[in-house]
Amino acid sequence: MSKFNKSKPYNSLPALPPKEDVESKKILLKTIKASRALGKLNGALSNLPNPNLFIDTIQIKEAKASSEIENIITTNDDLFETLIAEKKNSNFAAKEILSYKSALYIGLEEIKRRPFITTNLCIKLVQEIKHNKSSIRVTPGTALLDGRGQIIYTPPSGENTIRTKLANLEKFTNEYEKIDPLIKMAIIHYQFEAIHPFADGNGRTGRIMLLLYLKLEKLLDIPAIYLSEYIIENKLNYYKLLREVTEKGKWENYILYMLDMIEVTSHNVIPKLDTIVRLMDEIEGIIKVKKPKLFNKELLDIIFKLPYTKRKNLIEAKLGTPKTVGNYLMELERIGILRSKKVGKEKLYINHKLMKVLE
Numbered sequence: 001m002s003k004f005n006k007s008k009p010y011n012s013l014p015a016l017p018p019k020e021d022v023e024s025k026k027i028l029l030k031t032i033k034a035s036r037a038l039g040k041l042n043g044a045l046s047n048l049p050n051p052n053l054f055i056d057t058i059q060i061k062e063a064k065a066s067s068e069i070e071n072i073i074t075t076n077d078d079l080f081e082t083l084i085a086e087k088k089n090s091n092f093a094a095k096e097i098l099s100y101k102s103a104l105y106i107g108l109e110e111i112k113r114r115p116f117i118t119t120n121l122c123i124k125l126v127q128e129i130k131h132n133k134s135s136i137r138v139t140p141g142t143a144l145l146d147g148r149g150q151i152i153y154t155p156p157s158g159e160n161t162i163r164t165k166l167a168n169l170e171k172f173t174n175e176y177e178k179i180d181p182l183i184k185m186a187i188i189h190y191q192f193e194a195i196h197p198f199a200d201g202n203g204r205t206g207r208i209m210l211l212l213y214l215k216l217e218k219l220l221d222i223p224a225i226y227l228s229e230y231i232i233e234n235k236l237n238y239y240k241l242l243r244e245v246t247e248k249g250k251w252e253n254y255i256l257y258m259l260d261m262i263e264v265t266s267h268n269v270i271p272k273l274d275t276i277v278r279l280m281d282e283i284e285g286i287i288k289v290k291k292p293k294l295f296n297k298e299l300l301d302i303i304f305k306l307p308y309t310k311r312k313n314l315i316e317a318k319l320g321t322p323k324t325v326g327n328y329l330m331e332l333e334r335i336g337i338l339r340s341k342k343v344g345k346e347k348l349y350i351n352h353k354l355m356k357v358l359e
């Protein structure tokens with residue numbers, strides 16, 4: 001165990017792989033459970049008629065939860081309104097959350113082109129999250145504080161030191177094959193947070209990396225999982241466990257925590273997917289009975305892409321002229337499927353039943 005002093009930059013943070021045992025019997029048993037749950041979720045997602053349809057709605061929730069860790073809380077209403085309405089001066093918190101979501105999308109695009117998790121990818125993510133040109137910390141002075149302002153951890157300092165540690169992390173992530181990918185995921189996350197390469201946004205970047213890593217490992221093809229919610233609910237424990245790895249080289253409880261996060265969140269999402277699919281069927285049925293001429297598969301998809309929609313979305317999907325699609329939306333409101341709401345100069349239409357499932 002390298003010497004650790006919480007007030008001094010931890011430049012001796014050990015390189016990966018860890019020297020300690022990270023495959024205890026307890027960890028291996030939990031890995032099996034977590035893999036099984038994740039496999040079930042991945043299967044449920046691939047059975048959906050159009051799995052991509054749900055990414056937006058589910059990720060908005062994840063983005064909200066992730067940003068909540070930093071206390072950027074906003075209501076679902078504000079969030080969806082900001083996403084869909086072209087409001088100027090819209091809610092700052094909602095914008096923060098949407099930047100988390102766009103960072104995830106950028107990450108997904110990047111790994112499609114280059115299937116690795118790299119330092120440069122992390123920099124791209126944090127820049128999108130922070131809307132600025134953030135990069136590796138160059139000035140000393142970053143420290144993590146507890147609620148009372150006491151230093152609990154001082155990450156490594158010096159750009160070269162940080163880059164060397166990130167290079168080791170990159171190599172471990174993309175090349176090391178002796179550990180199960182789910183255990184590896186937990187180790188990668190710890191190491192990234194301990195390196196703490198950026199002045200801010202390390203938590204959010206690290207959580208997006210988890211999803212990208214699961215995708216690269218083909219464990220979760222679509223990032224339809226609310227990892228952040230679990231972390232928020234168990235935040236104190238999460239912080240304590242990270243510290244135990246640093247201070248005592250105790251990996252077991254931390255890894256078990258991360259595996260439990262995978263298991264619990266997978267179990268939570270599966271029924272929600274089922275509910276959304278059933279709701280889609282139900283609404284399809286209502287439209288077919290009450291307004292058969294209105295029924296159109298693409299229209300149905302659009303009102304399930306996000307719980308809020310507007311004329312422009314329908315026009316962009318080539319469903320008709322502004323006048324025609326305006327009529328579609330009004331008809332859907334008349335039969336009780338959508339509810340309109342004026343935001344600025346625009347009229348938004350809410351799929352209130354879907355909204356309810358998401359809340």
Ligand SMILES: Nc1ncnc2c1ncn2[C@@H]1O[C@H](COP(=O)(O)OP(=O)(O)OP(=O)(O)O)[C@@H](O)[C@H]1O
Pocket residue numbers: 066067068069070144152153193194198199200201202203204205206239242243246
């Ligand atoms: N003792 C610790 N050692 C290493 N990393 C830690 C420790 N305590 C917390 N962290 C990590 O630091 C993150 C916070 O860092 P930072 O403020 O840069 O990220 P953020 O994205 O702005 O915040 P948040 O994660 O709260 O949304 C936490 O999410 C956690 O992952």
Ligand SMILES: [Mg+2]
Pocket residue numbers: 070200201202
């Ligand atoms: Mg922060």
